[in-house]
Amino acid sequence: MTIDSLAAPLQAALAAKGYSQLTPVQESVLEPSLAGRDLLVSAQTGSGKTVAFGLAMSPEVLGGIDSFLPADKPLALVIAPTRELALQVQAELVWLYEGATVASCVGGMDYRTERRALDRGAHIVVGTPGRLRDHVERKSLDLSELRVVVLDEADEMLDMGFAEDLEFLLGAAPEDKRVLMFSATVPKEIARLAETYQRDARRVEVKSAASQHADIEYKAISVSNRDKEPAIFNLIRWYDAKVAIVFAKTRANVNHLHARMVNRGFPVVALSGELSQSERLHALQALRDGRARVCIATDVAARGIDLPGLDLVIHADLPTNPETLLHRSGRTGRAGRKGTSVLVVPQAEFRKANRILQGAKLVAEWGKAPGADEVQAREDERLVSDPALTADVGEEAGIAAELLEAHGPESIAAAFVRLWRAKRSAPEELVEDLPTPAPLPPRERGEFGPSVWYKLSVGHEGRAEARWLLPKICEAGGIAKDGIGAIRVQQDVTYVQIAEPLAGRFREMTEIEPGLTMERVAEAPEFGPKGRVTSDRPARAPREGKPAWGAKPRFGDDEGDAPRKPRAPREAAEGASARKPWAKREDGDAPKKPWAKREEGDAPKKPWAKREDGDAPKKPWAKRDDGDAPKKPYARRDEGDGAKPRWTPTEGERPMRDDRPAKSAPRSAGYRSHGGSPDRPARSTGFKSHAAGSKPREGYGARDDAPRKPRGEGGAEGRPFVKRDYAKADGGKPAARSAGAKSHGAKPEGKPFAARKPAAKPVDARDTSKRFVPPKRPRG
Template sequence: MNIPAPLAAALAEKGYASLTAVQTAAIAPETTGRDLLVSAQTGSGKTVAFGLGMARDILGDSDKLSYAPQPLALAIAPTRELALQVARELEWLYGQAGAVIATCVGGMDYRTERRALERGAHIVVGTPGRLRDHIDRGSLDLTGLRVAVLDEADEMLDLGFREDLEYILNAAPEDRRTLLFSATVPSGIAALARDFQKDALRLVAGGEARQHVDISYQALSVTVRDRDNAIFNLLRFHEAQRAIIFCKTRANVNHLLARMGNRGFKVVALSGELSQAERSHALQALRDGRAQVCIATDVAARGIDLPGLELVIHADLPTNPETLLHRSGRTGRAGSKGVSALIVTPADYKKAQRILRAANVEAEWGKAPGADDVAARDDQRMFDDAILNAPAGEESGIAATLLDRFGADHLAAAFVRLWRSSRPTPEELSEVAAPRAPSEPRARSEFGASQWFRLSAGHVDRAEARWLLPKICDGGAITRDDIGAIRIRENDSFVQIAVAAAPRFGDTMELAPGLIMTRHEGDIPEGRGTPAPRPARKPAAPRRSEFTSARPPREDYAPRDQKPSAPRAAAPEAVEGAAPKTRIKARWSEADKAGRKDRADAPRYDPDAVRPYKARTGAKPAGKPGAKPPFKAAGKTFGAKGAKPAPRSARPGGFDRPKRGDY
């Protein structure tokens, strides 16, 4: 096999008797020096697979690595837990080769990571956001990179990391190898592969026709109010050593965490709001047995590997088939058996059936275990318990005393009560109608006589059937019933139009700017067509922090297409003899009219006129005109400015206000 000696020794020391399908495919002779697009089910050993696949790029012909000033390999993972897990796997795989592994993940000390990169690392493992930060700050130099690995690439696109991935890959050399590993290959992954891979070899390992053969899928129908109780009974029924419950939101995680903690379950939570230390402690509690159940969101539990995980419960239905497969892939790993149970309410029957069908998964529909089912399973476990079946030892003396004092029947009943009291009490569930069997998809009838047309857009133009269909219908004023197959190739596409509707398009029609539809005679060519030349890499866009915050001058903000405002019309001149318009009709006395006339003849206020300065002389009057004069009382003058009013007793006819104690 094409495995370097130090890696082969590490595999033998780890107990690898044989390799999995994806690991064998990654080191096949035809993969040497080529980019790879690999899809394999979760838990099939993808980490060791790409570790073996990039071995020759890192080691070359030697068996020992020397000092590397820049990283030779880069592995990108979507979450912190998965990145740390990948680093642990590569440490033992490349341990005997002397490789130095450095991690760059969010939530860890940035200065520690920078010092590790400065000392030199052969392989760097990290998350997209933190890797981009190190590149921006100059602590990560990818000029010597030989191979880049994108693990769980579909999840990174779902989390919105496409821009960061493009930034990182643009900073790497053109002649590097790019390995994309994913459980599924949706259209987004295919587009990413076309942009950043050269003549990639597509590998399908583990068989996509039958997903997760070691996992038993169950769809359990429950009422809405029994949703939480069904989860409790399911955990009690299986009594798995380790189980994981998936929720859609952090609020649902916290809700289940509180309810299960009150019922005595040993439970921990994983969500995005927790720090890296808290998440590490939760995972360690599951590994060492201090906790048995983990409640997590999809993002927090992405890629985590919990050995011995036997049960996966979907408290909230997954949003798509890929999420279902990734959730369920936490169990049934490395040949072990596992159970994946979906909690389905009546309103979600059709959604669950649609997701299972799209994931190519056959699930067993039924009801959640009730209280009687859990009690029966508990009784069977009690009979099979090793302590009950072990022979009597040193405790035979106290056992004889107990029998003499309480009797066999009373003692057996007490043992049953003690057995059941150490476990959470099962819940009673309401009856729910079984869902109807899913209807088979309707077969498409024969389209009939048709005419093929060629469209000038293909995969390189991001053309999709859902984008082309409305444009074709609008261009020819037809319905979708007049359209048959749509086949999209690399640089062009072909559409099948019914013969009756074909004349509406003529020989050539422009459906949209740059989208030309032309009549095609003869058979359409097979395959995807000739791949388009790889576009030149664009320079990386600057980060937000590199933009200046200074605003341009005021004149640069002149609004566009703003018409100048029309000059305000002058007020019409007063017509001699016309009565003046007044808003309020006031009644004036003869004296007021005379004073008003005098004021009207006075000159108006001129702001530019210079007025002589008038010095203030004399004292101000003691009070306002018409105010009462000040008066004297008790030797003081009151009523003047600055003086306090006289007490009521000092005023003419006044009296003293009684004190509080005189009431």
């Protein structure tokens, strides 16, 4: 299908953009047999998919008319995985459908601004899944009249966890809608989603996987781990691309590389998920304006972005799968331009890189990173062929003549070279120049093959473990972990088995890190049943004051005696007394065992044996003779038993518990909770809760026939339940009322209780006679 067969508005828009013919994917979706049908399109990145689905949905958007009428509800919905891709699609559809209203709904933007745009009406809505769902749930986006739904980069949206949001949006749209899915790859999840929400969909595959990215040159650079970052810096200097993008796996790696490149003077920006939308837009605008030439980004942040002049893609961290490799590399080589994709492969990840390339059905050219001399020579070539040297002399002719007369051509040329090099940092020196690792021959499981043994200067005493040593050995030799066999950790050293083809990567003595060395062993060590080396077992140093192991008899034996076994019991001669195993015994001086029976007359008596009459003390719990046995302390004593007479209360003293009144009477003032103590009398029983069966009282005094005076002059303090005498005592000072409460204490002398003033009447809000009026301020 050609451009002439399109609608007039689309022809004018394509002509204005300089389109002379359509790309293969654009021609495929416009086939007459596919009109009005659901499509599942698989095309490589950068093949013009945005314009392709824009043309494919033209029958639903235009509806057979050449101009757009005011929109009430959206007719088309385009869903993209990232904000940048959604805004990029919006910009493409704006020029393709001139006169149509294209609204965007992406995260990070003002929600109220988007809602006002939707309320004014939009023909096409472009957004990310999460924000579009928010608008639908809040009733600001109505999908009842939707005719077509486009899922751009559907595989990436599923990888990012938008499956639930996509199902919600597709379920909220009418059943007779048209669904178009565009993706670089079609995994099983995409096929399952197409079967659920598409009706009799047609699969359109523009190119086979073997011919993908024909305009992209793939290179794989083999480096050691310590040369990984210097190799990236040299690659950027070597290619000198107008715009280059470096992919890292995590945000932390992005920030680390960004800081390192800023320190070296590279015009670089970062693009990661932690940035706000405005920061992302500023970074992309800096790349488009030329203020920045290098972008360091994660996979998600750079998904679907289109930067003009992007000629170089560097994979600082290897992608996780072949699909990610295709999406990363698809940022270059777009619209017929040539591009380069470089994989920086450490020696330990050689097999992983080959696996990813085979999965993507791509062939990469293996090589080594350019060194400092090569980078400098390449930049000198650019200096000699710089267009500024061949340009005509214009307004600078006067000052050029003065410089020639004052300094001469050689000095000026040297100054020009110094100024050229001052704008760029010095090339990076690579520590090691390793060739491409050769794959090891296949071996059967359990057989390592020819190998060489090395001894490391750390063992159990240094807390060495195989999982800690394995990456260090791989990094030191630039080998993969399958080149390492057994790792035997001993007490002071560790033995490591290295495949013989890779043994040349290590010297006779290699320092892995300060304090950790790796030395080649001439012969393979012999290991015992528990994995310990038996050939060169180090001798244990003797402890202070004790002989070395096996050097002299142990346990204090005399010189010349056979060493005794440490745990074997020694048989004693018949009739000889036993001795302690660790004590040296002389004839006749051997001590007896403490548990041996002593001679008659010398054996001590048992502590519980009955003593002789008159000497053995009686047990405290033994029963005394008649008349002497003490009575229990809680038993009532009778007079005449010799015991102390029982205490009886005198006048003014509190009774004991046994003399309290019955339960039917008011509770005694002896309770602690009622204030009773030897130092402080109990509270008055005038309280309602302290009198059993009493009537409601009046005032604070105990109830009596005559009511107590509320604030009369008190007398001497009396016993509980006794009516007080309010006569003045002690020189006329009033006694305290019911001293059991703090608030009932006596008032200071000379200050009688004043009569309480009557309560003020409530103020009537309608009465303005006594309302406060602020005084007037004096003028001037």
